[in-house]
Amino acid sequence: MSEWIRIPLTSNYAAAYAAKDVDVDVVAAYPITPQTPVVERIAEFIANGELQAEMIHVESEHTALSACIGAAATGARVFTATSAQGLELMHELLFIASGLRLPIVMAIAARALSAPLSIWGDYSDVMATRDSSWITMIASTAQEVYDSIIQAYKAAEHSDVLLPAMVAYDGFMMSHTYEPVYVAKDRSIILEFVPKKKPSWNILDPDKPITIGAVGNPDWYYEFKYQQVVAMENSRSVLRQVFEEFSKKFGRWYNFIETYNMDGSDIAILTYGGLYGTAIEAVDIMKKQGLNVGTIKLRVFRPWPEEELLKILKSLKAVIVIDRAISFGAALEGPVAMEVLTSVYKKGLSTALHSYIASIGQRAVMEEDIIAIVKKSLELLEKGVVITEKPVYWGVR
Amino acid sequence: MKWYFMLNLKRVEIRWHGRGGQGAVTAATILAEAAIYQGKHAQAYPEFGAERRGAPVRAYTRISDTPIYTKAPITEPDVVVVLDSSLSSSIYIEGLKKNGILIINTKKSISEIKKDVSRDDIKIARVDATKIALEILKAPFVNMAMLGAVAKVIPVVDVMYIEEAIRESFRPKIAEANIQALRRAYNEVEVA
Numbered sequence: 410m411s412e413w414i415r416i417p418l419t420s421n422y423a424a425a426y427a428a429k430d431v432d433v434d435v436v437a438a439y440p441i442t443p444q445t446p447v448v449e450r451i452a453e454f455i456a457n458g459e460l461q462a463e464m465i466h467v468e469s470e471h472t473a474l475s476a477c478i479g480a481a482a483t484g485a486r487v488f489t490a491t492s493a494q495g496l497e498l499m500h501e502l503l504f505i506a507s508g509l510r511l512p513i514v515m516a517i518a519a520r521a522l523s524a525p526l527s528i529w530g531d532y533s534d535v536m537a538t539r540d541s542s543w544i545t546m547i548a549s550t551a552q553e554v555y556d557s558i559i560q561a562y563k564a565a566e567h568s569d570v571l572l573p574a575m576v577a578y579d580g581f582m583m584s585h586t587y588e589p590v591y592v593a594k595d596r597s598i599i600l601e602f603v604p605k606k607k608p609s610w611n612i613l614d615p616d617k618p619i620t621i622g623a624v625g626n627p628d629w630y631y632e633f634k635y636q637q638v639v640a641m642e643n644s645r646s647v648l649r650q651v652f653e654e655f656s657k658k659f660g661r662w663y664n665f666i667e668t669y670n671m672d673g674s675d676i677a678i679l680t681y682g683g684l685y686g687t688a689i690e691a692v693d694i695m696k697k698q699g700l701n702v703g704t705i706k707l708r709v710f711r712p713w714p715e716e717e718l719l720k721i722l723k724s725l726k727a728v729i730v731i732d733r734a735i736s737f738g739a740a741l742e743g744p745v746a747m748e749v750l751t752s753v754y755k756k757g758l759s760t761a762l763h764s765y766i767a768s769i770g771q772r773a774v775m776e777e778d779i780i781a782i783v784k785k786s787l788e789l790l791e792k793g794v795v796i797t798e799k800p801v802y803w804g805v806r
Numbered sequence: 807m808k809w810y811f812m813l814n815l816k817r818v819e820i821r822w823h824g825r826g827g828q829g830a831v832t833a834a835t836i837l838a839e840a841a842i843y844q845g846k847h848a849q850a851y852p853e854f855g856a857e858r859r860g861a862p863v864r865a866y867t868r869i870s871d872t873p874i875y876t877k878a879p880i881t882e883p884d885v886v887v888v889l890d891s892s893l894s895s896s897i898y899i900e901g902l903k904k905n906g907i908l909i910i911n912t913k914k915s916i917s918e919i920k921k922d923v924s925r926d927d928i929k930i931a932r933v934d935a936t937k938i939a940l941e942i943l944k945a946p947f948v949n950m951a952m953l954g955a956v957a958k959v960i961p962v963v964d965v966m967y968i969e970e971a972i973r974e975s976f977r978p979k980i981a982e983a984n985i986q987a988l989r990r991a992y993n994e995v996e997v998a
Contacts, residue, residue: 581854582879586850587835686874776876
C-alpha cells in the first residue's frame with residue numbers, strides 16, 4: 410500500500426481529491442450547501458499548483474453545466490459538483506450533456522429539494538435525474554466517492570459509452586463527515602488507470618469546424634436517442650471491466666451492487682448511500698439477537714444492474730427496499746423499489762418486495778429503525794403481504 | 807495517574823458542545839484526524855444547521871479499533887465535552903450514557919458540577935480551559951485545551967498524534983501555542 414496515503418477526508422474532499430488525481434482540465438461549479446467544500450478544495454489545489462486546471466467561476470448551476478458542456482466539447486476532461494436546487498437548475502443541461510455524448514463527471518452531495526427549504530441530505534435530487542441518460546453511481550463511504558469518480562471517468566470516456574456520469578453521496582452525513590481514505594501518493598498511478606488520451610469523441614476545433622447539437626428532425630432525432638440507449642447498454646459491460654480492472658490494480662473491490670451477510674439469509678434489506686453502512690451494523694446487531702438477515706447496496710442506479718441483483722434476489726424469500734426519495738403518485742412511490750419490482754416481475758420471481766421510505770430530509774435512521782423495519786416486514790410476511798400496496802412511510806408523524 | 811476509563815470499549819462516541827466560534831467542530835475533527843493518523847478508524851461531523859458566532863454548536867467524533875460503517879447520528883454518547891459552561895446542563899447531559907463521562911470547561915468544582923447535572927451515574931472531569939487559553943493564547947480559544955483534557959481522560963488516541971493533527975491544521979506559531987495549551991490541560995484536568 411505504499412502507493413497510497415491514509416488521510417482523514419470528508420466525502421466532499423474525497424471528491425475534490427479524485428478530480429485532482431484524474432487531472433481534470435476544467436472545473437465549472439457554483440457553490441451550494443452541502444457541496445461547497447468540493448469546489449473550495451479544488452480551488453485550493455489550483456491555487457497551490459497541485460492541479461493545473463481552469464476554474465470557471467459562474468453565476469449559476471445552469472451556467473456551470475453549460476460551461477462544462479462547452480469545455481468537454483473541445484475534448485477537455487471536465488468536472489463539476491452540485492446539490493439539490495443546483496441539480497434542478499442544471500436539469501435541462503443534463504439532457505444536453507448526455508445527448509451530445511460528453512463524458513462529464515459530476516459529484517453530487519445528495520440533498521432534499523425545496524420547498525420547504527431543507528439543506529439536509531436525501532436522494533430527491535438524484536432520483537429526479539433518472540431519465541437524463543447519465544451513468545449514476547451512489548457511494549456509501551468517502552473512500553468509495555474517491556474511487557467511484559476515478560472509475561466514472563474511465564467508463565464515461567470509453568468510446569463505446571460516451572455518456573456523462575454522476576457520483577452521489579449523502580449530503581451532510583457523508584459530505585461533511587471525516588473518514589479515513591486512501592488516496593494516491595502520486596497521481597501517476599491513477600492516470601495509468603484513466604490515461605488522458607486524444608478524445609475519442611468529435612471535438613470542437615476552430616481549425617476543423619464542425620457543428621454539434623444541431624436540429625434533429627423527425628427523420629433523425631429518434632436514431633440519436635436510440636444510440637443513447639445502446640450507449641447506456643454498452644456501459645454495463647464497460648463498467649464491469651472498469652470495476653474489475655480497478656479492483657485488480659488497486660486492491661479495492663467494487664461491483665454494481667455490494668452485499669453483506671447474504672450467506673444463509675433469505676431476507677435482505679436493499680438500500681443506497683450511507684444508509685447501507687447503518688444497515689450493515691443493524692445486521693450485526695440482529696445476528697447477535699438470532700435474526701439472520703443480509704443487506705444489499707445498490708451502487709449503480711443507471712444502468713440498472715438487473716443481472717447482478719437478480720442473482721441475489723432469486724434465492725430470497727423477501728427483499729426490503731428502503732428508499733430515500735419519493736416518486737409522488739407513482740405505482741410504488743419508492744423509486745428504487747419500483748425498479749426492483751420490475752426486475753422481479755420480468756423474471757417471474759416469487760420474491761416478496763416490501764417498500765419503505767426513510768431518511769427524507771435527513772430524518773435520522775438509526776440501527777434500531779432498520780431492525781424495526783425488518784421486524785415489521787416479518788409481520789407483513791406472516792400476514793401474507795407479498796408486495797406492499799404502498800410504501801411504508803417510516804418515521805413520518 | 808490512571809484515568810483509563812474507556813479502554814474496555816471497542817468504539818467511543820463523543821459529543822462536543824460549544825458556541826459558534828469556540829472551535830468545537832475543529833476539536834471534534836482534529837481528534838478524529840489524530841485517530842486516523844494513529845491507524846484507527848474514526849468519523850467526525852458537525853451538527854448541521856445555521857452556523858453563527860455565539861449560537862450553541864454540537865459536533866461529534868466516533869473512534870474505533872475496527873471499521874465504522876454506520877452513518878447514523880450519535881444520540882447516546884459515551885463522552886460529552888463541554889467547551890462553554892454557560893450552556894444549559896439539560897442540553898449537554900441529554901443522552902449521555904450511564905457510566906458515561908462529562909468533560910467540562912469550568913471554574914466550578916466537581917461537586918458543584920454534580921449538583922448542576924443531577925446525575926450520579928456518570929463520571930465527571932473538569933478543567934479551567936478558559937484560564938489556560940487566556941494565559942497561553944491570550945484569547946478564549948479553549949478547544950485545543952479541551953482536547954488535552956479529553957486525551958488524558960479517555961486515552962484512546964495518543965497525544966503525539968493529536969499534536970501532529972494540530973500541526974497539520976494551524977500555522978506553526980498558532981499550532982505550538984495550542985499544543986502548549988493542550989499539554990497544560992492534559993496535566994491539570996481533574997477527575998471524579
